[in-house]
Amino acid sequence: MNNDLNQYSRSGNRAKRRKTNLVLNTLIIIVLALIIFVAYNIFVSGNDETASTKKETPKTEQNQVVNKEKKDNTTSSEEEAAQEVTTNENESSQDPAADEEKQAEEGSNAEEKADDSKKVVSDGGSSANVQRTIENPTWKPVGTSQTGEHTPVYDSSSVDWQEMLNAITYATGLDQNNMTVWFLGRDRSTTNASIGTVSSKDKQQKYKVYIKWVDGQGWMPTKVEELAEIPR
Structure with missing residues (x-):
């Protein structure tokens, strides 16, 4: 067990x-x-x-x-x-001087702009070749860079010549790039005055322009004659 x-x-x-x-x-x-x-x-x-x-x-x-x-x-x-x-x-x-000159020129051109509504137009003129005569009391001198006593200079390379062309352009509206100068000389009927005969290059526009010198202000147009033919 x-x-x-x-x-x-x-x-x-x-x-x-x-x-x-x-x-x-x-x-x-x-x-x-x-x-x-x-x-x-x-x-x-x-x-x-x-x-x-x-x-x-x-x-x-x-x-x-x-x-x-x-x-x-x-x-x-x-x-x-x-x-x-x-x-x-x-x-x-x-060139600040150039900027000022440009601004003055622009201001001058604005002031010189004539009022065409004031112009006086008449038929005929100083000769039988003149179709009509234009005068405008709002025409002003175009300005000048010349100083001192002025004597007209009829030399195409002179400043005076260029300023006379400026006055002619101002009066006629004829662009100088489209301008032929047939004559530019002394106006013997008065002192310090000139006469220019110009036309467009295609001879469709023909003018005899009377301008006079204003001391210190430059050349100013006094009368424009529209011509029938370019004088020979």
Whole structure:
């Protein structure tokens, strides 16, 4: 009977050890599985972050390059605009005297403009070759760059000659680029006066123009005669 008890006791102990071993092995497997799971997640997560960083870095650098190019282009455009403004200012201020002279000339031309409504037109004139005579009390001297005592100079290269042509253009409206001067000389009927005979280059417009000198103000037209023919 004692043998049966001992055998039962040993069988019970072996069963307990097997049960204990089974529990321990199960726990060990569970722990190993957890360790593997955690390690896997850490490894995969780390690779994803690295890949994400590698993918985003070129895009970030590209954006930086594009932004830099935009900034450079904007700066370049602003510099060009500033340079253009500076250039225009420099051109305007290079020769103040010329600017003043131009402004004075423009103002003078505006003042010299005659009022055509005031002109007096009559048929005929000083000879049978005159078709009609035009006079205008609003005519004014055309201005002059000459100073001191004036003596008419009938030399085509002189300042006086050019100023006489200016007065003729002013009275007739005939452009000097389309003008042929047939005669320009002294008006012997009065002092400090001249007479010019001119026409358009096609000879469709023909004039005899009377001008007189006004001290300090230049030549002023006094009468225009429209001619039938150019005098020979």
